Amino acid sequence: MEKTKIAIIGAGPAGIATAVEAKSAGLEPVIILEKSNQPCETIHKFYHPGKRVDPVYRKRKIEPEGICRFDTCTKEEFLALIDDYIQRYELDIRFKQEVRNIKKENDCFVVETNQGLVVKAPVVVIAIGIFGRPVKPSYKIPKEIKDRVFFGTQAHLDSSFRKVLVVGGGDSAAETACFLAKKAQVFLSYRRPQFFRINPTNMAHLEKLVQEGKITLLMNTDIQRLEPDPQGIKVIFKDHDPLVVEAVYYCLGGSTPENFLKSIGVKMEGKRAVVNEYGETNIPGLFLAGDLAVEKGSIMSAFNSAHRVVEGIKRHHLARLEREC
Ligand SMILES: Cc1cc2nc3c(=O)[nH]c(=O)nc-3n(C[C@H](O)[C@H](O)[C@H](O)COP(=O)(O)OP(=O)(O)OC[C@H]3O[C@@H](n4cnc5c(N)ncnc54)[C@H](O)[C@@H]3O)c2cc1C
Known part of the structure; x- marks a missing residue:
């Protein structure tokens, strides 16, 4: 400080x-x-x-x-x-x-x-x-699912989805995951094995919701692409089984x-x-x-x-x- x-x-x-x-x-x-x-x-x-x-x-x-x-x-x-x-x-x-x-x-x-x-x-x-x-991923988002994919602080505007994926490893990802977990089943994907940029307050909140089963952490996961799916979005990872969610929230920095x-x-x-x-x-x-x-x-x-x-x-x-x- x-x-x-x-x-x-x-x-x-x-x-x-x-x-x-x-x-x-x-x-x-x-x-x-x-x-x-x-x-x-x-x-x-x-x-x-x-x-x-x-x-x-x-x-x-x-x-x-x-x-x-x-x-x-x-x-x-x-x-x-x-x-x-x-x-x-x-x-x-x-x-x-x-x-x-x-x-x-x-x-x-x-x-x-x-x-x-x-x-x-x-x-x-x-x-x-x-x-x-806001920082966006390098892969293309198919146009069929654009209305279910959010970037940066827009994340807080729509929380009507029931099963969602948050992508990122910083405070905005943690805050977004915790906010969405009030109403939805949340998956949090981060490409590193552990968080190192999340402040202690956000970390404590995140850990509590993980323990309560409201947030599932997908550490060490890297997304390859998103595909349209009858239930919303199919997330294809490089190193993990695919996951189907209703919406994806990218919190990769910038705003x-x-x-x-x-x-x-x-x-x-x-x-x-x-x-x-x-x-x-x-x-x-x-x-x-x-x-x-x-x-x-x-x-x-x-x-x-x-x-x-x-x-x-x-x-x-x-x-x-x-x-x-
Ligand atoms: C193509 C082009 C040509 C132009 N030609 C002219 C010209 O001939 N004459 C003229 O007078 N004006 C010109 N302009 C306009 C001029 O460039 C801008 O008016 C001027 O740069 C504004 O200065 P600024 O300091 O407000 O913002 P910026 O120049 O945009 O500087 C903002 C700085 O803040 C940094 N920053 C952003 N977010 C964060 C953050 N969260 N944390 C820390 N740092 C951050 C950025 O990296 C950047 O260095 C042109 C603009 C463009 C795009």
């Missing part, structure tokens, strides 16, 4: 700019948690090599308000600029740390990652962009930003979160920056939103930052 003053989720343009603004305002320490192994994963992944990166994006010219800014350049030059900010401001970025949950404890936030890292902070800034999706925000209690209006002029949500001390916080996202608007977040922290939360978590 680590403590910091400001925890930032996502090392894209918005997350990096928030850290730059915070550090130059003397608000530190700041920790950035990034799910990939490099900053600006969205730009690495979606921009083609040599792409022109323009501050005038979708015909909208946005004047810089804060420290971070750029002129028209290539993808590679832009990424070098970001690296330069990281070096110059000595940003503390923890890579390969996908944030799975944020909860409140004694007016501080507890941020948990898929690697088991726990960071406590009085202020949290979410800058995860809009491109997140849409919308579901992520909903799951931590952020107030939404349609698909967008409700934020004030500083990007602060209905949860005091929890801010959004970048594409998540603005209507039409761009790099310059991400930089500017980071500036406004830090203005909001300076204006309303200096006392909160002094709080011991």
Whole structure:
């Protein structure tokens, strides 16, 4: 467990700019948690090599308000600029740390990652962009059974099935299996011989339901494919007898930003979160920056939103930052 003053989720343009603004305002320490192994994963992944990166994006010219800014350049030059900010401001970025949950404890936030890292902070800034999706399996899901196959946090929406399979080995798989076991016979398939990422509370709940016979664990099992079946879905494993269930729930990590925000209690209006002029949500001390916080996202608007977040922290939360978590 680590403590910091400001925890930032996502090392894209918005997350990096928030850290730059915070550090130059003397608000530190700041920790950035990034799910990939490099900053600006969205730009690495979606921009083609040599792409022109323009501050005038979708015909909208946005004047810089804060420290971070750029002129028209290539993808590679832009990424070098970001690296330069990281070096110059000595940003503390923890890579390969996908944030799975944020909860409140004694007016501080507890941020948990898929690697088991726990960071406590009085202020949290979410800058995860809009491109997140739940992880899906590599094999194709036949179209006949698509309405019985669920991914990520959608799992909780439909629990009318009586015999189901949950796939995954982390907290979301454990929570989904326990939730569904209220009404259904649940099988939980995980490809490893034992769980190592499930927190003690979820593990205790899971073990209790296994003992009561409501959940059957299928450890060391790897699914090869799903097939339509008169009773629902036939699950073909590489190393286990086939299993027929009514529905399959994949909990392999990742989530849409919308579901992520909903799951931590952020107030939404349609698909967008409700934020004030500083990007602060209905949860005091929890801010959004970048594409998540603005209507039409761009790099310059991400930089500017980071500036406004830090203005909001300076204006309303200096006392909160002094709080011991
Ligand atoms: C093809 C394309 C071309 C574009 N061209 C331009 C352009 O020329 N000019 C312009 O201004 N804009 C352009 N944009 C838009 C611009 O890229 C975005 O507006 C900008 O990247 C938004 O920054 P952000 O920091 O909000 O989000 P992102 O850049 O999406 O960064 C989010 C970061 O958070 C990380 N993350 C996500 N979930 C988690 C989690 N749970 N835990 C930890 N980390 C997480 C991601 O890995 C990523 O690094 C373009 C977009 C696309 C797709």
